[in-house]
Amino acid sequence: MAKDKRSPEEHSIDPAAQQMLIRAEQLGLGTAFSRADDMAPCNIGSAGMCCKMCGMGPCRLTKDGQTGVCGATIDTIQARNLTRAIAAGAAAHSDHGRDMAFLLKAVANNEAEGYAIRDVAKLRTVAAHYHIYTENRSPQDIAKDLAELYISQFGQQHGQVAPIIRAPEKRQQLWKKRGVVPRGIDREVVEALHRTHIGDDQNAEHILEHAIRTALADGWGGSMMATDISDILFGTPAPLLGQANLGVLKKDMVNVVVHGHEPSLSEMIVAASQDPEIIAYARAAGANGVNLSGICCTANEILMRQGIPAAGNFLHQELAILTGAVEAMVVDVQCIMQALVGLAQNFHTRIITTSPKVQIKGALHIEFDEHKALTVAKQILKAAIDNFKNRGETHIPDVREDLIPGFSHEYINYMLGGTYRASFRPLNDAIMTGRIRGVAAIVGCNNPRSSQDYLHTKVVRELLRQDVLIVQTGCGAIASAKLGLLLGEAGLDQVGPGLREVCETVGIPPVLHMGSCVDNSRILTVLTQMVEEGGLGDDIDQIPAVGLAPEWMSEKALAIGTYCVASGAYVIFGGSSPVSGMPDRVADSDIVARYISEGWEKAYGGKLEFVPDPDEMIRRTLAHIDKKRAALGLPAYDPTRFGRSGDARMLELEKLPLAERQAALYGMSNR
Ligand code: SF4
Ligand code: MSK
Numbered sequence: 174m175a176k177d178k179r180s181p182e183e184h185s186i187d188p189a190a191q192q193m194l195i196r197a198e199q200l201g202l203g204t205a206f207s208r209a210d211d212m213a214p215c216n217i218g219s220a221g222m223c224c225k226m227c228g229m230g231p232c233r234l235t236k237d238g239q240t241g242v243c244g245a246t247i248d249t250i251q252a253r254n255l256t257r258a259i260a261a262g263a264a265a266h267s268d269h270g271r272d273m274a275f276l277l278k279a280v281a282n283n284e285a286e287g288y289a290i291r292d293v294a295k296l297r298t299v300a301a302h303y304h305i306y307t308e309n310r311s312p313q314d315i316a317k318d319l320a321e322l323y324i325s326q327f328g329q330q331h332g333q334v335a336p337i338i339r340a341p342e343k344r345q346q347l348w349k350k351r352g353v354v355p356r357g358i359d360r361e362v363v364e365a366l367h368r369t370h371i372g373d374d375q376n377a378e379h380i381l382e383h384a385i386r387t388a389l390a391d392g393w394g395g396s397m398m399a400t401d402i403s404d405i406l407f408g409t410p411a412p413l414l415g416q417a418n419l420g421v422l423k424k425d426m427v428n429v430v431v432h433g434h435e436p437s438l439s440e441m442i443v444a445a446s447q448d449p450e451i452i453a454y455a456r457a458a459g460a461n462g463v464n465l466s467g468i469c470c471t472a473n474e475i476l477m478r479q480g481i482p483a484a485g486n487f488l489h490q491e492l493a494i495l496t497g498a499v500e501a502m503v504v505d506v507q508c509i510m511q512a513l514v515g516l517a518q519n520f521h522t523r524i525i526t527t528s529p530k531v532q533i534k535g536a537l538h539i540e541f542d543e544h545k546a547l548t549v550a551k552q553i554l555k556a557a558i559d560n561f562k563n564r565g566e567t568h569i570p571d572v573r574e575d576l577i578p579g580f581s582h583e584y585i586n587y588m589l590g591g592t593y594r595a596s597f598r599p600l601n602d603a604i605m606t607g608r609i610r611g612v613a614a615i616v617g618c619n620n621p622r623s624s625q626d627y628l629h630t631k632v633v634r635e636l637l638r639q640d641v642l643i644v645q646t647g648c649g650a651i652a653s654a655k656l657g658l659l660l661g662e663a664g665l666d667q668v669g670p671g672l673r674e675v676c677e678t679v680g681i682p683p684v685l686h687m688g689s690c691v692d693n694s695r696i697l698t699v700l701t702q703m704v705e706e707g708g709l710g711d712d713i714d715q716i717p718a719v720g721l722a723p724e725w726m727s728e729k730a731l732a733i734g735t736y737c738v739a740s741g742a743y744v745i746f747g748g749s750s751p752v753s754g755m756p757d758r759v760a761d762s763d764i765v766a767r768y769i770s771e772g773w774e775k776a777y778g779g780k781l782e783f784v785p786d787p788d789e790m791i792r793r794t795l796a797h798i799d800k801k802r803a804a805l806g807l808p809a810y811d812p813t814r815f816g817r818s819g820d821a822r823m824l825e826l827e828k829l830p831l832a833e834r835q836a837a838l839y840g841m842s843n844r
Contacts, residue, residue, distance in 0.1 A: 177210060178207070178210045179206070179210055181194035181195050181198075183624055184206040184621070184624060184625060185206070185488065185624060185625035185626060185627075186624055186625065186626050186627045186630065186656075187418070187485075187572075187625060187626050187655055187656075188570070188572050189418050189419040189420060189485075189489075189492070189570035189572035189655070190419075190485075190488065190489065190492055190625055192568070192570045192572075193419065193492035193495045193496065193568075193570065194206060194492070196495050196568055197491075197492075197495055200495075200519065202495070202516060202519060203512075203516075204491045204492070204495075204512075204516075205488060205491060205510060205512065205621045206488070206621045206625075208512075208621075209621035209622055214622070214749070216755075217233045217235060219749055219751065219753075220750075220751075220752075220753045220754050220755055220762070221250070221251040221254050221255065221750075221751050221752040221753065221754065221765070222234050222235065222247060222250065222251070222754060222755065222759070222762060223250075224241050224245060224250040224253070224254070226253060226369065226370065226371050227243070227371035229241075229242040229243060229371075230242060232245070232250075234247045234250065234759065234762070235755075235758070235759060236759065237759055237760050238760075239759075243371060243372065245375065247754065247759065247761060247762050247764070248377035248761070248764040248765050248768075249375050249376070249377050249380070251377070251751075251752045251754065251762075251764070251765040251766075252377035252378075252380040252381050252384075252765050253369040253374075253380060254751065254752075255381070255384060255731070255751060255752055255765065255769075256365050256368070256369050256380050256381065256383060256384040256387070257365065257366070257369050258728040258731045258732075258751065259365070259384045259387055259388050259728070259731050259732045259735050260361075260362050260365035260366060260384075260387050260732075261728040261732075262388075262391065262727065262728035262729035262730065262731050262732030262733070263358075263361070263362055263365075263387050263388055263390055263391035263395065263732045264362045265506070265507055265728070265729050265732075266391045266395050266396045266399065266690065266691050266729055266732065267327070267358045267362070267390065267391055267394060267395025267396070267399075268395070268530075269395070269399050269434055269435055269506065269507075269691060270323070270358075270394070270395035270396060270397075270398040270399035270402075270691070271324070271327050271358075271395070272435065272437065273398065273399045273402040273403060273406075273435075273437065274320055274323040274324045274398060274402060275320075275324065275543070276288070276402070276406065276437050276543050277316055277319065277320040277323070277402045277405065277406065278316075278317065278320035278321070278324065279543050279544065280316065280406060281313045281314075281316035281317040281320055282313075282317070283313070284543075284544055285543045285544060285546065286543075286544060286545050286546055286547050286548065287441055287444060287546050287547035287550075288406060288441075288543070288546065289406075290312045290313070290316055290405060290406060291405070291406060291407055291408040292404055292405050292406075292408050292409050293312045295401070295404045295405050295409050295583070296312055296315055296316060296319065296405045297315065299319060299401045299405065300315050300318065300319050302335075302336075302338065302339060303319070303322055303335055303338075305318045305319060305322065306318075316405070319405075322335060323335070323398045323401075323402070326357060326358055326394060326395075326398065327357065327358045327359045327395075328357060328359055328360075329356060329357030329358075329360070330356060330357055330360055331356055331357075332356060333354045333355065333356065334354075334355045334356070334357065334358060334390055334393065334394040336393050336394060336397040336398065337354060337355070337389075337393050337394075339393070339397070339698070339701065340393060340697070340701060340740065341701050341704045341705070341711070341712050341713060343711050343712040344712050344713060344740060344741060347712075347777070348389065348739070351382070351385075351776065351777075352382070353382060353383075353385045353386040353389060353739065354386070354389070355386050355387070355389045355390035355393070355394055357390075358390045358391075358394045358395050361383070361386050361387040361389075361390040362387060362390070364383060364387075365383055365384065365387045368380060368383055377764065377765055377768065378768060378772065381765070381768065381769065381772075381773075384735055385735060385738075385739045385773075385777070387732075388732050388733075388735035388736040388738075388739060389736050389739050389740075391732045391733075391736055392693070392694055392697055392732075392733065392736030392737070392739075392740065393694075393697065393736065393740075395691075396690075396691040396692075396693065396694040396733075397694040397697070397698075399691040399694075400688070400691055400692050400694045400695060403436050403474065403691075404581065406440075407436055407440050407474075407478050408478050409581050409583050409584070410477040410478055410578070410579035410580070410581045410584065410688065411579050411581065411584045412577045412578070412579045412580065412584065413477075413480045413577070413578070413579050414480060414575060414576075414577060415476045415477075415480050415481075415482055415483065415575070415576050415577070415578050415654075416482040416483075416573050416574065416575055416576065417476075417482060417483040417484075417485070417573065417574055417576055417651055417654040417655050418483075418484070418485060418489075418570070418572050418573045418574060418654075418655045419484055419485060419489065419492060419493060419496060419569060419570045419572060419573075420569065420570055420571050420572045420573030421464075421466045421482035421483070421484055421573050422464065422466065422484060422493070422496055422498045422499065422569045423461075423464040423498075423569075424498065424567055424569060425460065425461040426455070426460050426461045426462050426463060426464035427455050427458070427460045427462070427463045427464065427500045427554075427557055427558050427560075427561045428464050428466070428498050428499045428500055429442070429446070429463055429464070429465050429466075429499075429500060429501050429502075429503060429553075429554060429557045430465075430466050430467065430468055430484050430493050430499050430501070430502045430503070431465065431466075431467050431468070431471045431472070431475070431502075431503045431504075431505075432467065432468035432469055432471055432472070432490055432502055432503070432504045432505075432508075432509060433469060433470070433471045433504045433505035433506050433507055433508065433509055433528075433531075434469065434470045434471055434474075434505060434506055434507045434508070434689065434690065434691070435471065435474075435505045435506060435528075436471065436474035436475065436478075437541070437543060437546065438503075438505060438527055438541045438546060438549070438550065439467065439471045439474060439475050439503075439505070440474075440475065440478075440479075441546040441547055441549070441550040442465065442503065442550045442553065442554065443465060443475055443479050443481055444547065444550065445547060445550035445551045445553075445554050446462075446463040446465050446554060448551065450551070451463060451551060451554050451555070451558075454554075454555060454558050455558050455561075458558045458559070458561045458562065459561065459562070460558065460561050463554055463557070463558065465481050466481065466482045466483065466484040467481060467482070467483050467484060468483070468484055468485055468486070468487075468489055468490050468493060468502075469486065469487055469490070469507075469508045469647075469648060470507075470508070470647055470648075470689035470690050470691075471505060471689075472484065472485075472486075472651065473578070473646070473647065473650065473651070473686075473688055473689040473692075474688070474689050476578050477578040477579040477581075477686065477688055478579070482573070483651050483654065485651060485655070486618075486619050486625075486626075486647075486648035486649075486651035486652055486655075487508055487618050487619040487648045487726075488619040488621060488625045490502070490508075490509070490510055490513060491510065491512060491513065491516050494513065494516050494517050494520055494522050495516070495520075495568070496567060496568055496569045496570070497520050497521075497564065497565055497566055497567045497568060498564065498567040498568075498569050499520075499522045500521070500522065500523065500557040500558070500560045500561055500564065501522065501523045501524075501525050501553065501556060501557035501560060502517070502522060502523075502524050502525070503525045503527060503553055503557075504524065504525070504526055504527065504528075504531065504533075504536075505527050505528045505531065505541070506528045506530055506531050507690075507727075507729070508618075508727065509531065509533070511533055513533070513536075514533050514534065514535040514536050515535070518535070520565070521560055521563035521564050521565060522560075523536075523537055523556060523557065523560055524536040524537070525537045525538070525539055525553055525556065525557075526538045526539075527539055527540060527541040527549075527553070528540075528541060529541075537556065539552055539553050539556065574654060574655055574656065574657045574660075575657075575660060576654040576657075576659035576660060576686065577659055577660060577661065577682055577686070578650070578654070578659065578686035578688075579686065580644070580681075580685035580686055580687050581687065581688070581695060582687075582695045582698045582699045582702065585597075585600075585685065585699060586702065588679060588680070588681060589679060596706065597699075597702045597703050597705075597706040598706055599675075599679065600642075600703065600706075601703055601706045601707070601708045601709055602708070603671070603675045604709060604717060604807070605708050605709070605807055606671075606808070607640075607671060607802075607807065607808050607809075607810055607811060607814065607815075608640070608671035608672065608674055608675055608815050609640060609641070609642050609671060609672055609675055610639060610640040610641050610669075610671070610672075610717070610795075610798055610799075610802070610810045611641050611642075611716075611717035611718055611719070611798030611801070611802070612641065612642050612643075612644065612716070612717070612718040612719075613632075613636050613641050613642075613643050613644075613718065613719050613720070613721060613794060614643075614644045614645070614646075614693070614696045614718070614719075614720045614721070614737075614742075615629060615632060615633055615636075615643055615644075615645050615649050615653075615720075615721045615722075615723065616645060616646045616647050616649050616650075616690075616693055616696075616720065616721070616722055616730075616733065617647055617648065617649050617721075617722030617723070617724060617725040617726075617727075617730045617733070617746075618647065618648050618649075618722070618724055618725050618726045618727050618730060619648050619652070619724050619726070620724045620725065620726040620748055622726075622748060622749070623724055623747070623748060625652075625724075626652040626655065626656065626724075628723035628724050628747045628748075628787050628790075629649045629652040629653065629723050629724055630652060630653060630656050630658065631723075631787045632721060632723050632747075632787055632790055632791060632794075633645075633653055633658055633684060634658070634667060635791045636791065636794060636795075637658075637664070637667055637668045637669065637672065637683050637684070638667065638668065638669050639669055639791075639795055639810075640668075640669030640670070640671045640672040640810065640812060640815075641669075641672070641794070641795075641798065642672060642675075642683065642685075643683060643684040643685065644684075644685045644687050644696060644699070645659075645684055645685070645686055645687065646686075646687050646688050646689060646690060646692050646693050646695075646696070647689060647690045647693075648724075649722070649723070649724070650686045650687070650688075652724075653684050653686075654686065658682075658683075658684050659682055659684050659686050660682055661676070661680065661681065661682045664682060664683055664684065665677065665683065668683045669812055669815075670812050670815040670816025671812060671814070671815035671816065673816065674815055674816065690729055690733070693733050693737070696720075696737075697736075697737075697740055700713045700716060700718065700740070700741075700742070701713065703716055704716065709805060710805055712741055712778070713740050713741035713742065713778075713779075714741030714742070714777070714778025714779055715741075715778075715801060715804065715805060716741075716801065717797075717798040717799075717801040717802050717805075717807075718742060718743075718798070718801075719742065719743045719744070719745065719793075719794045719797050719798060720734065720737045720742045720743070720744040720745070721744070721745045721746075721747070721790060721794065722734060722744070722745075722746045722747065723746075723747035723748075723787065723790065724747060724748060725746050725747065725748055726748070730746070731751070734746060734781050735781065737779065738769070738773050738777060738779035738780060738781045739773075739777050739779065740777075740779065741777060741778040741779045742779045743774075743779055743780055743782075743793075743794075743797045744779065744780070744781050744782070745782050745783075745784050745790050745793060745794065746781070746782070746783045746784070747783075747784065747785060747787065747790060748783070748785060749783070749785065750766060750783030751783075752765040752766045752769070752783075753766060753783065754766060766783070769781045769782075770782050798810075
């Protein structure tokens, strides 16, 4: 047993997770939490000071002035490692985008069983960005052209990836001037691997410029395309009621948990689960139907469009199996732990892999094929239903929270301005007056090296108190959902006075769930629309906004952070830094850490920093927001000016005697 073994309360702040961790202990089963306790990270590798790019190494640079066998210096090694991680993250997101583009093409050609174009308006809007002719053309014809255009972006060799034109004009010019406009998605990823091979690019800053270009190919390329197509095929999200946490599993039903990232199969599983044939099949097996729920970003995709509940975020994948109530966990791509199969062998749960790219030894593989997706979905559900009879004892924590997800940028635009004057004007105005101090995007993963959900929710709660409007995606969004922060009125007592007024007036929660990992591209779109609306400068780097990934763990998070920096945002990661070096022991081992902060800020107006302490994350966030407010000439943040309007204040005033109410209402100004 590890010396520093943590208790369930230290592993997670989520009561459902704590219950399941106690159960794991009782059963003598390991999870990512216990494995993290048992395995200390390598302090040289985690600081970015180890190179294993060739067979002369691995080289570990732990002394002043030391180089690798080839002569590589510490900054070159760190820049290479970071760039490779960013390229892997960009590849994962973008390959997801590629599959979506092929699906769109198949749907347009009537070759994809069960799918349809659900949001024709979005199809037309997206097509119009690229001057695809839309007048008097069928959605199928437009979709064919859009699919061809998007597919061509992967193998394109010259020019620029198409969605780049959706960035603010000034930002596009900056990227052109610095030579970082991505030419083609695959080209930038391949070049990142080439440049970081032994004996190639040996100038850290030059390597990192290509990291920027590769990340841009993700954010303003593959991810943006994935989001567009998901909305076109499955509907652009709008608010609806959902639930989150393990308590969404049902004792009397066949529980199927979909996990991973791609909505293509999971949307079809949603449809199949409501099919009378499948319901009858489940009833014949003694169950009350099929209960679908999600984990990770597949969860976010079907939660925000269909209201299918989320069983949890990244660190809940093993905990769901520990309930003993899951007949099948159906996985597609990304963030799927190999430990699932071994753990599932202690229960009746079947792990079903579905992607041609992802197989796990010991799992049942039922391959997804978009040409017969509904058939495959039914086959998967029948396998789960057949497994219901094997269920043993169950322990489902009675813990779940309601939430309102589905804040696409289109919906934010609509909710602020209404049907006839959809606009970001009210948001910009609220920031300009100081009612909203600024905006924070709090995104990214869970990491068992910290307490699950603690950093996410600590930062969210404090920034809300400080009148910062929060947008969330990915596992961060599910963390807040589980703790009840994604509800309208329910969370407003924890919110600063100005933000509360805005939320009550517009009728929104103070934390807006914007989707999955690839949907961080929606945040780029929101920032661009805020620039275009006017009053907050003429580029993204002038907006009082910060991006945070408090519990990051995946390479995709590094790609997201980097494209946000390149777009002008200050980005703060919690946890450990992959480029921290050990400046107290090895001089200059923090060259790259300094460059991606100060150097990138000078070049792009955005910077990337790794800050383990949540109080310091909050302090830096607020300081940055206030600095940007001052640079725009906006009034300094002053919460005492607000809180005298809004529903809650009116209800309070109603309780007062008339004279006092009048004095409160008319005796003081509410600027
Ligand atoms: Fe060592 Fe150079 Fe090979 Fe890296 S590339 S492992 S530093 S010899
Ligand atoms: S699933 S990348 S753990 S957010 Fe998108 Fe969650 Fe991070 Fe995977």
